[in-house]
Amino acid sequence: MFGFTRIENRYIKNSFISWFVKSYKVDLSEAVIDNPKDYKNFNEFFTRKLKPNSRIIEDSKIICPVDGVVSQIGCIRDSKIIQAKGHLFTVSKLLAGDSRSVDYKNGFFATVYLSPKDYHRIHIPYDGILISMSYIPGDLFSVNNKTTRKVDGLFARNERVVCYFETEFGLCALILVGAIFVGSMQTVWDGQITPPYGKKVRTQDYKERHIEFKKGDEIARFNMGSTVIMLMPNNNKLNINESQKVKMGQSIY
16 A cells, blocks of 8 residues: 555546545645645545645644544543543553653543544644653554544554653643544654554654744644544543534634
8 A cells, every 4th residue: 555655656546545535525726736736646645735724733832733623532540541432552652662652640631543644644632842752663553533432542552653742731642543445643753653664662762852842833744544542641621522523723712
């Protein structure tokens, strides 16, 4: 799939993009390139940039980092996060045993699912300084509602990239969860994270580089759709609800 989405043959890429736009009802009027035939390959279309002012960064301390639907949201109780009704997973497993897991023992989380038609660039939800990033290898289960209701610990089993930011709310984590066909994620500071794939957790420290972001800055993208999980160390309840459709930039705190 990684190779297929980068095919530049006009007939193949145009046919697939046209089918995708029609099947998933993609709104290209918001995109900088609004003609599907003008993209050099499917991945360029999938990670399309939006026109200026297509998303307004609202005046609040925390904004939504992506377009999508809130699949779960709430307090983290005794280090356990709700995946779906009857399914819990631990912060420690999500963060692959990182010692900082204890920071979120009684914090707050929000899980946002990005469907195939959504805008797939990820923006930072608050002002923050990048502290470190961990690539955690894993499976590539689908992350739609049907699968999250059946597969135990799905988000703690799938491949993921964890980004830690120092913020006014403490050390916050933003987790990019891979999914079926989503074997590639990239960040603005290190480019493509996968592939190449690995079998071990890789952690990169950025404290000495002082990489600072302002709320709403682009920080990463999915090269196919997936899920973003926000972890906050304190019980700072966010102003969004389960099953709510959200847009990048809207106020959530």
